[in-house]
Amino acid sequence: MSFTTDQNGYYGNYGGAYIPEMLHQNIQQLQNNYEKIIKMSSFQEAYRKLLNDYAGRPSPLYFATRLSDKYGCKIYLKREDLNHTGSHKINNTLGQILVAKQMGKKRIIAETGAGQHGVATATVCALMDLECVVYMGALDVKRQAPNVARMKMLGAKVITANSGSQTLKDATNEAIRDWINNPEDTYYLIGSVVGPHPYPDMVAHFQSIISEELQQQLIKKEGIKNPHRILACIGGGSNAAGIYYHYLKNKKVQLIAAEAAGKGIDSGESAATSILGRDGIIHGSKTLLMQTSDGQITEPYSISAGLDYPGIGPMHAHLIKEKRLDVYPITDIEALEAAMELTSLEGIIPALESAHALGILPKLEIEKDEIIVISLSGRGDKDMEAYQKYFKYAKKHPHEDLEKSFLFVP
Amino acid sequence: MKSITDILKSRNLLSIYLTAGFPTVERTIEILTEIEDYGVDFVELGMPFSDPLADGETIQQSSVTAIRNGMTLANYFEVLKIVRERTDLPIVYMGYLNQIMQYGAEAFCKKCNELDIQNLIIPDLPIEVYEKEYKQLYKKYGLLMSFLITPTTPEERIRKIEALTTGFIYVVSSSSITGKKRKITKKQQRHYEKIRAMNLSKPTMIGFGIYDKETYEFACRYANGAIIGSEFIRYVAKENAAQFLTSLKS
Numbered sequence: 224m225s226f227t228t229d230q231n232g233y234y235g236n237y238g239g240a241y242i243p244e245m246l247h248q249n250i251q252q253l254q255n256n257y258e259k260i261i262k263m264s265s266f267q268e269a270y271r272k273l274l275n276d277y278a279g280r281p282s283p284l285y286f287a288t289r290l291s292d293k294y295g296c297k298i299y300l301k302r303e304d305l306n307h308t309g310s311h312k313i314n315n316t317l318g319q320i321l322v323a324k325q326m327g328k329k330r331i332i333a334e335t336g337a338g339q340h341g342v343a344t345a346t347v348c349a350l351m352d353l354e355c356v357v358y359m360g361a362l363d364v365k366r367q368a369p370n371v372a373r374m375k376m377l378g379a380k381v382i383t384a385n386s387g388s389q390t391l392k393d394a395t396n397e398a399i400r401d402w403i404n405n406p407e408d409t410y411y412l413i414g415s416v417v418g419p420h421p422y423p424d425m426v427a428h429f430q431s432i433i434s435e436e437l438q439q440q441l442i443k444k445e446g447i448k449n450p451h452r453i454l455a456c457i458g459g460g461s462n463a464a465g466i467y468y469h470y471l472k473n474k475k476v477q478l479i480a481a482e483a484a485g486k487g488i489d490s491g492e493s494a495a496t497s498i499l500g501r502d503g504i505i506h507g508s509k510t511l512l513m514q515t516s517d518g519q520i521t522e523p524y525s526i527s528a529g530l531d532y533p534g535i536g537p538m539h540a541h542l543i544k545e546k547r548l549d550v551y552p553i554t555d556i557e558a559l560e561a562a563m564e565l566t567s568l569e570g571i572i573p574a575l576e577s578a579h580a581l582g583i584l585p586k587l588e589i590e591k592d593e594i595i596v597i598s599l600s601g602r603g604d605k606d607m608e609a610y611q612k613y614f615k616y617a618k619k620h621p622h623e624d625l626e627k628s629f630l631f632v633p
Numbered sequence: 634m635k636s637i638t639d640i641l642k643s644r645n646l647l648s649i650y651l652t653a654g655f656p657t658v659e660r661t662i663e664i665l666t667e668i669e670d671y672g673v674d675f676v677e678l679g680m681p682f683s684d685p686l687a688d689g690e691t692i693q694q695s696s697v698t699a700i701r702n703g704m705t706l707a708n709y710f711e712v713l714k715i716v717r718e719r720t721d722l723p724i725v726y727m728g729y730l731n732q733i734m735q736y737g738a739e740a741f742c743k744k745c746n747e748l749d750i751q752n753l754i755i756p757d758l759p760i761e762v763y764e765k766e767y768k769q770l771y772k773k774y775g776l777l778m779s780f781l782i783t784p785t786t787p788e789e790r791i792r793k794i795e796a797l798t799t800g801f802i803y804v805v806s807s808s809s810i811t812g813k814k815r816k817i818t819k820k821q822q823r824h825y826e827k828i829r830a831m832n833l834s835k836p837t838m839i840g841f842g843i844y845d846k847e848t849y850e851f852a853c854r855y856a857n858g859a860i861i862g863s864e865f866i867r868y869v870a871k872e873n874a875a876q877f878l879t880s881l882k883s
């Protein structure tokens with residue numbers, strides 16, 4: 224079984240490039256060139272140098288002692304939160320900006336949900352002196368305000384998307400429309416393993432540095448290459464793709480993902496694509512998609528802007544179908560509780576997205592001596608407002624059960 | 634029933650795009666029933682989609698309204714059933730691929746065939762996927778396909794699209810989503826001239842950004858006709874669509 228794309232950009236049944244003709248030239252140009260560019264030694268040299276000296280890689284593999292004690296196993300955190308700009312997103316933007324430069328593009332556009340990809344894009348555009356436009360849903364502009372301020376300081380133009388649920392899906396729609404309107408000089412720098420081929424494959428490739436390092440770090444620390452389990456959250460699925468990448472074919476390593484269950488799977492307010500989705504097409508890719516029986520895309524919900532997306536990367540849809548990936552739905556409250564737990568035990572405030580991955584821990588049957596690696600995809604600075612609100616709420620309602628605590632409105 | 638293939642042999646054709654269910658389902662039916670009297674040769678009836686990537690704000694908004702009005706693919710076909718009793722106006726289906734997938738491609742084709750939809754435009758179905766997965770099926774049900782070409786489509790690809798086209802070639806007027814209102818540019822004229830000079834063996838219709846008599850007539854000099862979408866919808870919203878159509882042919 225293959226977990227990489229075929230020549231038409233399919234992972235099994237999923238992927239491809241379902242794009243309007245207006246995008247054909249741009250997508251084809253990218254399809255024809257991305258592998259060549261990535262393989263160039265000058266590219267590799269520049270990319271690796273930026274990853275190390277600019278982004279601060281390798282990111283540490285941290286043995287979380289107190290968290291491990293609590294769960295009776297060995298838990299390692301892959302600290303993507305310590306990268307420059309505060310998440311794994313910089314791995315991808317550094318790679319793609321070099322591709323864009325090589326292709327002679329002058330103007331960069333991007334979508335963002337949590338704002339981490341927007342910040343990482345604005346950052347590399349400042350670094351490379353390129354014009355930068357970031358689309359962001361109106362709701363996300365509000366709930367991730369610190370990142371909006373960062374993007375602006377970095378010189379990006381932030382355009383608010385007011386359609387639909389005013390979140391990541393709608394920002395992506397607007398970015399694609401911008402690209403249709405500006406086919407000559409513009410490069411669309413996608414932030415996750417979504418979109419038409421070759422984006423899922425290219426973004427996964429740039430994020431694969433995570434598992435490349437992980438293998439070496441585990442050998443150093445544990446004398447083995449393989450953990451028992453790897454946990455990551457999935458919005459589109461780029462941090463997950465990156466930390467799974469070198470383990471995909473190695474069935475001894477269990478791959479586990481958290482998806483946003485919002486206020487609960489059956490609440491009508493979630494983004495639990497693997498459970499609620501059916502095969503469909505979103506943003507140029509055939510994948511699992513939350514939609515009505517009539518094929519209208521459902522407006523998703525999650526407290527986490529980065530996971531608030533009705534689709535999932537085609538690679539993950541394929542992994543799920545092939546039963547290579549187990550997905551746990553994690554509710555807002557479970558994620559918030561997990562964030563509190565990590566903060567109090569380890570002194571690390573995670574991003575709300577990463578908190579969903581941590582939220583898997585209480586649901587696992589864990590054996591002693593098991594080695595679990597968790598992708599700590601980002602830091603929580605941007606989420607302080609939501610966290611503060613929750614602490615206040617939790618103080619007032621100490622004994623409420625989880626179900627009832629959905630009264631909490633982020 | 635009028636054959637769209639016959640109609641496409643003429644020139645100065647006027648085609649209108651309308652989102653099914655906008656502004657109401659009743660009004661869609663009325664418009665389709667009466668529109669021929671205003672010199673419209675055929676209609677592209679759009680199936681509203683929640684996330685139409687190639688469309689600007691006007692068609693997005695009309696789609697939101699139409700979906701809110703209960704427009705599903707099943708209801709779309711119900712509308713057509715009623716319209717078919719009143720007029721033999723040729724109707725082209727325009728919609729995104731996901732809905733056809735969910736309805737079931739074969740069931741969809743059957744229904745189109747039953748209701749005499751002769752021609753399909755599916756903007757996010759690339760020719761490569763069409764050839765592999767849909768061509769035989771559409772052929773089986775006698776459905777014609779129209780594909781888009783844009784100012785960035787290279788000549789070689791236009792020839793490929795020409796060969797695959799069974800309906801008409803939809804010449805997108807400029808590099809943009811639908812609904813942009815701009816004066817005719819030199820660049821656009823060169824694009825039209827290039828297409829005309831290619832002497833394509835299939836009929837051509839120019840669309841996107843056609844919004845008044847001038848842009849319509851200009852397009853007609855280079856193609857079999859032109860398609861007006863967003864601007865027509867704006868007039869429908871203002872309840873003076875009839876006046877608008879009359880002004881085009883005055």
Ligand SMILES: Cc1ncc(COP(=O)(O)O)c(C=O)c1O
Pocket residue numbers: 310311336337338339340414415416456457458459460461462463528529530574576577600601602
């Ligand atoms: C910190 C962090 N983690 C995870 C995600 C989810 O994206 P992906 O699934 O592509 O890793 C985001 C997206 O904004 C993020 O900011």
